[in-house]
Amino acid sequence: MANGEALKVDRIYVTYKFTGEDPKSIADVIRAEQTIEFPYELAPSWIQEEVVGKVEEISSSDKTSHLITISYNPDVTGGELNQFLNVLWGNVSLFPNVKIVGLKLPDSFLAKFSGPRFGISGLRKLLGAETRPLVSTALKPMGSYAQTLAEMARTLALAGFDLxxxxxxxxxxxxxxxxxxxxxxxxxxxxxxxxxxxxxxxAPSLNLPFDQIVDAAHTAKDLGAGALLILPGITGFDSLRKIASDDSIALPIQGHPAMLGSLITSKAEGISHGIVLGTLMRLAGADITIFPNIGGRFAFSSDHCLDITELSREKLGKLNPMFVAPAGGMNLGRIPEMIKMYGNDSALLIGGALSRGNLADNAARMCELVRAY
Structure with missing residues (x-):
């Protein structure tokens, strides 16, 4: 912080990038809007001191580019994920030219969450993959009959796919x-x-109505599924947390970025790629975070991808680190560079490209390429 002052470890620190003039005014608006949503001067003094966020630092690179760090008492979250997300990005999401670019969470808050049940080491043990990247794919396309998808899955499993x-x-x-x-x-x-x-x-997709998701997770396990796919942008991050922390389910979870794109892709608004697909996915309990790799169908840069990777693996209280799964239009020729970029703690995901030609041959080739590294 300013003047080298150390962070107080018992507070949540959020850094906002603000593009515009008068950062002090917007900082005062944010700190109240994200907590009491009430005129600051009308609040009792103890609420002003204990509940409203505190402006810790404002740094400006020019007249219209500013970084604003505000800290929050963890009690304003109630120790629950939904309210934490509300404090993080609730009403401020309606403001123009504000983007969250930094987040520091205290151990006291992190201790309330289980995070990834398996994480990197647990998944390696489960899948018998001691050091190498994981080999992963997606069953496509929609419109295929269930039996057709099952035969595709059989071919992929016979080739040695992990996921x-x-x-x-x-x-x-x-x-x-x-x-x-x-x-x-x-x-x-x-x-x-x-x-x-x-x-x-x-891993079947739990892309289902909200009131069916938990029961479907149990049913999937009973039917023999060995993992789950959850779309927190659609069903909510707390649905991911609920299923990941349920000891009666206890299956690895892949988190998918569907519908989260508008939250992260704007340069001026939203939340950084790494916080959403790294920190939040991990906090909610994903063992693997799926995201578009550089050079695929989507406009993620190498910095975006590496930001996600760093926050998926960095120390975060006692939460397990998670695998990263770069995807989105990848092919077999990209495997060496993906391993070089992400290292062995990655789940390389190639989907539709495996069907260009003979699926069995392409699947065997992918397994061979990954295991060679």
């Missing part, structure tokens, strides 16, 4: 209803593992 997930868009469509799809694919992967002695797992 075979539903495409995030697979829900409960008539061509492959959710329960039929999960039943057939889980069975196919189990049968393939019996042949190879492998440990491939299938």
């Amino acid at each position: 075979i997930k539903d495409d995030h868009s697979l829900a409960n469509q008539p061509w492959a209803t959710w329960k039929e799809r999960v039943t057939l694919i889980s069975r196919a992967v189990k049968e393939a593992n019996a042949v190879t002695g492998g440990k491939s797992v299938y």
